[in-house]
Amino acid sequence: MKTSLQHSLRGLWHSVAFRLALNYALLAAFTAFVLVAVFYLQTVGTLKVVTERQIAFDMQRLESQFAFGGRQAVADAITRAITDGKDSDSEIYLLLDTAGTPLAGNMRQLPQGLNHHHRITEFLVQRPSGEAPGQLLMHILPDGSRLVVGRDMQDQERLESLVGQASQAAGLAALLLVVIGTYIFRLELQRRIGAIRRTTARVSAGDITQRISQPEQDDEFSRLNGDINQMLDRMEDLMQGVRHVSNTIAHNLRTPLTRILARLRTAQGPQRTSQELREVISATQQEIEDLNIVFEKLLQIAEAESGARRQGFSDVLLDTVVADVVDLYGAVAEEQDATLVFDAASPANPLHDIRVTGDSDLLAGAVANLVDNALKYAGAGAAVRLRTFIEGDHAVLLVQDDGPGIAPEDRARVGTRFFRRSPHSSDVPGYGLGLSSVFAIIHLHGGTHTLEPATPGTARPGLRVRITLPLALGPVPDSARASLVRPSSFPS
C-alpha cells in the first residue's frame, strides 16, 4: 500500500505537466506573497511608525510645558488634551507625583513593570472598554514626578488582524485557483499528448497507416502532430518500397540462381569432358558476375531511395556533368550513326552556370543512363538531343530521342524495377534497372521527373525525359569557383 502510494507520488513528481504547473503555482504564490507583504508594510508598518512618532512628540510637548510652568502646567495640558476631542479614544496620559498619586490623565494606574525606560514599550492597560494593548513611554520629570504618554493600539491591532485575514483569504484563493489551473492544464496536456501516444502505440503494434488527427488550432502541438504524421508517411512509403522491392528482387535474382544451379548440377553428371566443364565454369562465372552487377545496382537504388548518400553532397555544375557524359557517349553515337547534341544553357559565361547540390558521380550515372537508353531504343541513325535551362528556382534537363517511345500502357510501369519496355529483345542489352536507378537518384537530389512523347501523334513519337533539380542556394565564392573547374591533368 505504502509503496504504491510512493510510486504514484514519484510518478506525479516526475510528470512534466505537474512540474510546469507547480512552477507556475509557486510563481503565483510568490507574487501574491510579495504583494501582500508590500501592502502590509505600507499599511500596518506605517501606522506603527506614525504612532510612535506621535507619542514621542507628545512627550516632548509636555516636557516643554513643565519647563514652562512646572508640574501644574503639565497637568493642565494633559487635561486639555484629554478633553479636546482629538484622538480621545486612543491617547493615554498619566501624571504621577513622587509618591505615586495620579495628578492628571486618563489611565487609572501605572501598569506593572513600567519603569523609567526611554523606550516605547507595549503594555496591557486598563481602559474604559476593558483591557487593551497600548504603547507607553515614561519619563521622570526633573521634580521627580512621572509622566506617561501612550497610545491605545486596539484599533491598530484590529486592522492588523483584518489585513492578516485578508491576506490569508487571498492566499487560499490563489492556491485554490492554482490547484484548479494545474489540474486543467494537466488534463489538456494529457489530452494532446494522449492523442499522439495512442497513434504511435497503434503504429508500433503494426498498423503503419494510422495518423494523428489534426485539430483546427495551429499551436505547437498541432505542428508536432504534423511532423509526426509526415514522418509516418515517409515510413509508410519506405515500407511499401521495401515490400515491392523484395518481391521483384526475389524473382529476378532467384531465376538466374536457379539457372546456375541447374547448370552446375548437370555438369556434375558422369562423363563430362574437361572442355565441357571449362565451358560450364566460364558460363557460370559470367552469370554470377551479371548477378553481381544487378545486385550492385539494386543496392545503389536502395541507397539512393533511402537518402543515405545526402551527406556527401556538394556543388555540382550540371552543364559540366551533361557535357562530360555527352562526350563519353559521343563515340557510341558515332558508331551507330546517331547524332548526340547538347544545347547548354550557359555556353560561355560561368556566372550563369547551373549549379545544383548533389553528387556528381550519381548525376553523371543518371544522365549516362538516359543517354544510353535514348541511343539504345532509338537505334541506328537516331537523333538524341539534350538541353539544360533554368526555370524559376529549378534546373531543367531534357533528354529527347526520336525512337519508338513508350507505349501508353507501359508508361506507368516504366521505372519500376526490372521492367523492360517493348520492343525489347535479347539484342538490346540491359537489366531493366536503369530508369529506376535514374528516378531514385533524381528523387534523392530533391528533383522530379516526367516522361512524355517528344513528337506525339507521329509514327515514331520518341521519348522526352524531363528532369528538374532544385538549384543550389547562394552565390559561388571565387575560391569555390576555381575548385568547380575540372582539373586538366588526371591522377596517374
Place this chain on the structure above:
Amino acid sequence: MWRCLIIEDDADNARYIAEGFREMGHSPVVCRDGLEGLTRATSESWDIIILDRMLPNEVDGLSILASLRGLGRKTPVLVLSALSSLDERVRGLKAGGDDYLTKPFAFSELAARAEALVRRAQAGPETRQLQVADLKINLLTRSVERGGKSIALQPREFRLLSYLMTHHGQVLTRTMLLEAVWDYNFDPQTNVIDVQINRLRKKIDHGFEPALIHTIRGSGYRLSADSGNDGFD
C-alpha cells in the same frame, strides 16, 4: 618483383589474391588479423599492401591504415571492402588509402590497380614527351605523331591516349579509364569505354605497324609495342 602484404582474414579470398600475385612473379605474404598486419606493415618494407576492411575482432582495416599513415609510412595501400557506397569509398581514401576496390572483384582489376599504384610510387620526374614504338606525344604542346605523320585528336581522345601512354605496358581496366580520363566513378552502361578505345584505335593504330592498343580479354586495355597477353582471366 614486388613484396606484397595481404591483410585479409577470409582464407579463400586471401589465397586467391596471393596466388594471383605469385603467378605474376611477385612474392606475397598473408596476414590474417589486424594486429599481425599492422606489425608487419610497419616493421618491414613493402611495395604494395592489400588491406581488407573487415578484420577479426571487429577491427576496421581503416584504423590500421590510419596508424600506418600516422607513423609516416607512405607504402601504397589498396583497400578492399564489401562496403561499396560512395561514402565508404571516400572514407577509405581519406583515411590514407590510395585506391579502393569493392568485393567481389576480378583479380585482373586488382592487379591492374596495384600495378598503377606501385608504378606511381616508383615514378621518376614527370616527362613531357612520351614515346612507344613510333608513336610520340608531347604533353605540353599536345601534339601527337606516328611514323612522322601528325595526328589530330579531340581533347578527350588526347587525355585517353596520354593515360594509356603514361601507363604503357600496364593493364588498365574500364573503370580505371573512366575515373582517370573522365573523372567519374559510376558504372557505365554497355561498352561505352570500348567504343571510345575503338575510335582512338582508328586514329592511331589503323594503317600503322605494330598495333599498340591491345584488348586484354576480361580485364581492359594495354598500350605497348609487344602484344604479349598477360592473361589475368
